Amino acid sequence: MKAPDRKIETTPALRLAHFAVCGVIVLLIGIVFGQTLSYDFVNYDDKTYIYGNPLVSSGLSLHGLLRAFVDTQTNNWHPLTLVSHMIDCQLYDLKPGGHHFTNVFLHTIAAVLLFFWLRNIAGKGQSGSDWTSAFVTALFAIHPLRVESVAWIAERKDVLSAVFFFLTLGAYVRYARAPSFGRYLTMSTLFTCGLMSKPMLVTTPVVLLLLDYWPLNRGPAFAKATTRQAEVRGQKFNAEIWWNLIVEKLPLFGLSLASSIVALALQVQSPASVGQLPFGWRLQNALVTYVTYIWQMFRPANLAVFYPHPDDRLALWQVMLAAALLVAMTWVAVALRRGRPYLLVGWLWYLIMLLPVIGIAEVGLQGHADRYTYLPQIGLYIALTWLAADVARGLPHRKEILAIVQLDDALSYFQSALAVRSRSEHRHYNLSLALIHDSVGNVLARKGRLNDAIAHFRQAIELRPDFPDAHYNLGTALFQKGDLDGAIAQWRTTLSIHPYDSGAHTSLGNALVQKGLLREAVDHYERALQSDPDSILPLNNLAWVMSTGPDDSLRNDEVAVQLATKANQLSKESNPVFIRTLAAAYAQDGQFEKAIETARRASEQANAQGAHDLAVQIREDVDLYQRRTPFRDPSLRNAR
Known part of the structure; x- marks a missing residue:
């Protein structure tokens, strides 16, 4: 079903104005x-996604791709998001500036795409002029609520x-105006890439249906309408036409369904599962959150990195007022749909689009998030x-008035966004939040x-005893101070809350090795x-441990070689410690020629990296292997 074309001026002066607008947006x-x-x-998710994730931090590779x-x-x-982080690590290593x-x-590319998409659907002479398109783009670009999505590296999935x-929306407009299989395939491919960047885009097919209503006018209520009066007096709703528009998008709905199933299946495995909060609490919070986001749009003050879920602490009047406001705004949008269809489309x-993350089926401890x-x-x-x-169309000097109002609003948001910086961090401190204490620690x-740091970690735990990150970080700090027993206790607590935390199992295993408890350490490494x-x-x-420990019952020569080989493959043989482990595994397995060659390579690399003491130790290993004797770690002699 072909959408009516918008006649858009493309004079050199207009094109220059468009690029000037984009230049201003980029500058802002x-x-x-x-x-x-x-x-x-x-530390809030950046470690999980990037610098503490070996799959990502090792850079781009075929194995990583x-x-x-399949990484969970x-x-x-969100495989494309992970790949983008891998590319960053390949280009910038772990330098955060890159x-x-x-x-x-x-984010800049997204803003520019939004502007040109708005210009494309608005058309010259329509209610969406250059100024309105530019203003919407400016709001999107620098509103203070954007800070979390742009300034937080782990939120790469938002901007990607x-x-x-926006590429999907642009491709859909091209398809709607001249339908073809190739254009539909292009649009579907871009949508799939969006889902592989962040599953929140599952509602995109519904957004496309909204665009069919306005501004594409693919439905009968606006078919062949050339003026506002024609739109108002348009044909009655035709269920058959709209059914065809829905059927047209069934492949997209199928992609959304598949993405939703995968996302929900993975989230159920999360320690903060859906079932932790009663449905009634989640529904009440969702109603209030819809209104909260609107309030924050107009008054972006007291923003925080984390808003705890209110549980059952919402007052009845808050929930009822939020529900009443949502119903009232929906009624207004529906009532004005013919004369001002953009109200209904924008409101819906x-x-x-908020529905997947509004909290009804949300996983996590937050009540809402910027x-x-x-x-x-x-x-x-x-x-x-x-x-x-x-409204301004009927006023004298309407262009000047509209420009002044838009400029004033844009400057206000610009100042607010500019204030969210490291030097004004104290304005956003909320010491009642365990997360803040953990981050400061x-x-x-x-x-x-x-x-x-330990003092802050303890305060975080006091505020939220079931906060696994705070227990883990406290254990790490205690370990660095030499308090093995204290560290072990904290990591055990971490695992009682989050049994599948690979980092906690590894850290606990390391501490147990130092305590001489090899059998239990091996169990945690395996977990x-x-x-x-x-x-x-x-x-x-x-x-x-399998190669150099004193306990024959813990040895598995073949498995040790496999494990050490994989560790070196993943690290691209860049760590002499890991190469030394592989040499020890070869020696324990009786492959002494390989052990000698591998150990010499480890020694050379250690010297090249300035680790001269390690290089000396590895050369002593070579002497053992030349005598066909496996290496035994003296620090493990009294282990049990």
Whole structure:
């Protein structure tokens, strides 16, 4: 069903104006978010997704590409996002500035795509002019609610999925105006890439149906309408035509269904599962959250990195008022749908795109999150901006008035967004949140201030005793101070809350090795590999214990060689410690020629990296292997 064409002026002056608008948008984004290039990683998910994830931090490889499509370590399926992080690690290693640059770059591309898409669907002379398209884009680009999606490296999935989302919308407009199999395939492919970046895009087929209604006018209510009066007096609703439009999108709905099934299956494995909160609590919070996001759109103040779920603490009047407001706004949008169809489309865009993350089937401890507004709020921006343009049309000097109002609003949001920076961090501190204490503790720990870090970790645990990250980080700090028993206790607590935490199993195994409890250490290394088969440290450490420990019952020569080989493949043979482990495994397996050659390679690499003491130790290993004697780690002699 072909959509009516919009006649868009493409004079040189107009094209120049469009590129000038894009230049301003790019400049605004650069001023607001360019400062993030000097920021570091944060411990909140950046470790899980990037610098603490060997699959990603080792860079781009064929193994990594294939593994990205089956990796479930983060309880999310977004292989293209993982691949983008791998590319960053390949280009920038673990220098955070490069990773931040990619986020800002992708957000900029998304904003430019949004502007040209709005210009494409608006058309010259329609209610969506250059100014309204530019204003919506500016709101999207620098609204303070964007900070979390752009400045947080782990939220790469937001900006990457946005690029594919706008490309999908653009491809759909081309398809709707001149349907063909090739154009449909292009649009479907882009949509699939979006789902593989972030499954939140599952509602995109419904958004496309909304666009069929307005502004594409593919439905009978607007068919062949050339003026507003014709639109208002359009034909009655024709169920057959709309059914055909739905059938047209069945392949897209199928992709959304498949993505939803995978996402839900993975989230159920998460320690914060759907069943933890009663449905009534989740529904009440969802109603209030819809209104909260609207309030934050107009007044983006007191933003935080984490908003705890209210559980059953919402007052009845809050829930009833939120429900009444949502019903009232829906009624207004429906009532005005003929004269102002953008109100209904924009409002439903907002409601429907938020649905997957509104909290009804949400996994996690948060009540709501700024990042979830990234794409849904565009619907509200469109509805309100188009409405302002319509109202201003009847006013004298309307263009000047509209430009001043839009500039004032844009500057207000610009100032608010600019304020969210490291130097004004204290404004966003909320010491009642365990997450903040945990994050501060990690910063202090990296600076070597272990006592201060431990104090913050303990405060985080006091606020939320079931917070596994705080227990894990406290254990790490205690381990660094030499308190093995304290570290072991914290890591055991971590695993009682999150039994599949590969890092906690590995750390506990390391501590148990130092305590001489090899059998229990081996058990935890094996559990770590069950949770994450590509985790390099447990691969190496288990191979070392199997090859060099005193207990014959713990040895498995063939398995040790396999584990050490895999650890070196994953690390691209860049770590002399791992290469030394492989040499020890070869020697224990009786392959002394390979052991000698491998150990010499490890020694050379250790010297090249400045680890001269390690190189000396490895050369002593070579002397043993030349006498056809396996290496035994003296630190494990008294182990049991």
